[in-house]
Amino acid sequence: xxxxxxxxxxxxxxxxxxxxxxxxxxxxxxxxxxxxxxxxxxxxxxxxxxxxxxxxxxxxxxxxxxxxxxxxxxxxxxxxxxxxxxxxxxxxxxxxxxxxxxxxxxxxxxxxxxxxxxxxxxxxxxxxxxxxxxxxxxxxxxxxxxxxxxxxxxxxxxxxxxxxxxxxxxxxxxxxxxxxxxxxxxxxxxxxxxxxxxxxxxxxxxxxxxxxxxxxxxxxxxxxxxxxxxxxxxxxxxxxxxxxxxxxxxxxxxxxxxx
Amino acid sequence: xxxxxxxxxxxxxxxxxxxxxxxxxxxxxxxxxxxxxxxxxxxxxxxxxxxxxxxxxxxxxxxxxxxxxxxxxxxxxxxxxxxxxxxxxxxxxxxxxxxxxxxxxxxxxxxxxxxxxxxxxxxxxxxxxxxxxxxxxxxxxxxxxxxxxxxxxxxxxxxxxxxxxxxxxxxxxxxxxxxxxxxxxxxxxxxxxxxxxxxxxxxxxxxxxxxxxxxxxx
Numbered sequence: 001x002x003x004x005x006x007x008x009x010x011x012x013x014x015x016x017x018x019x020x021x022x023x024x025x026x027x028x029x030x031x032x033x034x035x036x037x038x039x040x041x042x043x044x045x046x047x048x049x050x051x052x053x054x055x056x057x058x059x060x061x062x063x064x065x066x067x068x069x070x071x072x073x074x075x076x077x078x079x080x081x082x083x084x085x086x087x088x089x090x091x092x093x094x095x096x097x098x099x100x101x102x103x104x105x106x107x108x109x110x111x112x113x114x115x116x117x118x119x120x121x122x123x124x125x126x127x128x129x130x131x132x133x134x135x136x137x138x139x140x141x142x143x144x145x146x147x148x149x150x151x152x153x154x155x156x157x158x159x160x161x162x163x164x165x166x167x168x169x170x171x172x173x174x175x176x177x178x179x180x181x182x183x184x185x186x187x188x189x190x191x192x193x194x195x196x197x198x199x200x201x202x203x204x205x206x207x208x209x210x211x212x213x214x215x216x217x218x219x220x221x222x223x224x225x226x227x228x229x230x231x232x233x234x235x236x237x238x239x240x241x242x243x244x245x246x247x248x249x250x251x252x253x254x255x256x257x258x259x
Numbered sequence: 260x261x262x263x264x265x266x267x268x269x270x271x272x273x274x275x276x277x278x279x280x281x282x283x284x285x286x287x288x289x290x291x292x293x294x295x296x297x298x299x300x301x302x303x304x305x306x307x308x309x310x311x312x313x314x315x316x317x318x319x320x321x322x323x324x325x326x327x328x329x330x331x332x333x334x335x336x337x338x339x340x341x342x343x344x345x346x347x348x349x350x351x352x353x354x355x356x357x358x359x360x361x362x363x364x365x366x367x368x369x370x371x372x373x374x375x376x377x378x379x380x381x382x383x384x385x386x387x388x389x390x391x392x393x394x395x396x397x398x399x400x401x402x403x404x405x406x407x408x409x410x411x412x413x414x415x416x417x418x419x420x421x422x423x424x425x426x427x428x429x430x431x432x433x434x435x436x437x438x439x440x441x442x443x444x445x446x447x448x449x450x451x452x453x454x455x456x457x458x459x460x461x462x463x464x465x466x467x468x469x470x471x472x473x474x475x476x477x
Binding site (some may be wrong): 218242243 | 337
């Protein structure tokens with residue numbers, strides 16, 4: 001009756017992990033994760049604190065490389081290619097797999113420079129004005145900031161800063177957007193705007209979001225993965241996972257009866 | 260245990276559903292007693308009690324809707340609340356059938372159809388047993404017990420068909436009683452529908468537990 005995770009389309013996933021294991025020093029955080037992330041879908045990763053969901057997310061663009069003592073085993077394929085292959089440049093990879101963090105983290109520069117900085121690093125040679133306007137329009141920030149592009153990004157509200165960070169991430173033309181609790185520091189109106197963006201953006205990008213907010217996962221994601229103690233317990237269409245999960249641990253967690 | 264407030268509220272919905280089912284079962288038994296005993300006052304009491312059953316339905320549905328709005332239930336919690344809303348609808352209709360039976364008791368207080376009255380009595384008794392078994396299965400989330408309960412519907416169907424055949428035969432020799440015969444057959448039809456609603460409610464137990472729709476009355 002419902003779409004299955006193995007239905008057509010998953011043959012060419014945006015991201016695929018095979019027996020992915022991850023360690024912080026001697027402490028293992030992720031165990032043998034096999035997952036496939038569909039292209040042009042919103043995939044939510046949920047689970048209690050410390051379950052490995054953010055760690056898993058950060059392996060997808062090798063953000064964990066920046067943390068000393070970490071180690072990954074297994075394969076992480078991006079469009080079929082192993083992102084941990086020695087030939088892969090992590091900086092170039094991150095321009096194709098962008099990231100938005102929990103707290104808005106604009107650069108201490110003007111709104112305009114926040115958009116242009118990453119694009120320039122990645123060799124952007126087009127019209128900067130056009131890139132700034134297009135990127136800001138895509139996050140519905142243009143009308144709010146078009147007369148103050150030279151103002152410091154910190155002058156914006158929290159919700160505006162987060163949309164600016166999303167605009168910055170998409171300005172470099174990524175294929176995937178990783179979002180780590182992108183609305184947890186925002187009020188409901190600002191969160192709602194970002195949720196709307198995700199739904200719009202999936203035509204253009206593949207979106208993977210880590211969220212503590214299960215209602216948010218239910219509202220915006222097409223597929224949901226539930227992590228517990230570093231293990232991927234269950235992954236499938238969001239409507240199935242929230243209506244009739246297969247695993248008792250998933251049921252307990254999403255029903256708020258965990259522990 | 261986590262979500263203790265939600266659990267308390269969910270238990271309240273269950274308790275209201277249980278009270279409503281018990282009330283409907285009692286109304287049905289009182290209605291059939293009023294028919295057997297030609298007790299017009301008792302029949303009038305059942306008619307008046309319809310307001311109570313309707314109020315109970317509203318109460319269950321209000322509580323369930325508030326829980327959905329404020330607690331965002333998912334998975335089995337959500338299916339249970341959806342089931343509670345649907346079960347309250349079913350019970351309300353069952354209450355209506357008990358009222359129909361009570362009205363028949365008033366209209367037919369001077370009639371003499373002993374064989375048919377006996378069959379109606381048996382149908383009502385099975386109906387009330389089914390309500391009790393259904394609500395027990397619902398409270399215990401016992402799909403097998405719900406299926407066994409739904410199985411009792413066949414006997415009610417059989418009695419309904421026999422009553423119709425018997426009454427039609429009677430009309431052949433005495434067509435002057437056609438009006439009363441129609442009332443009897445309609446009343447039998449109400450009891451047959453009553454059992455169908457219990458069966459539908461048994462199917463809700465399966466839906467609540469497994470998320471699947473079962474057809475328990477082929």
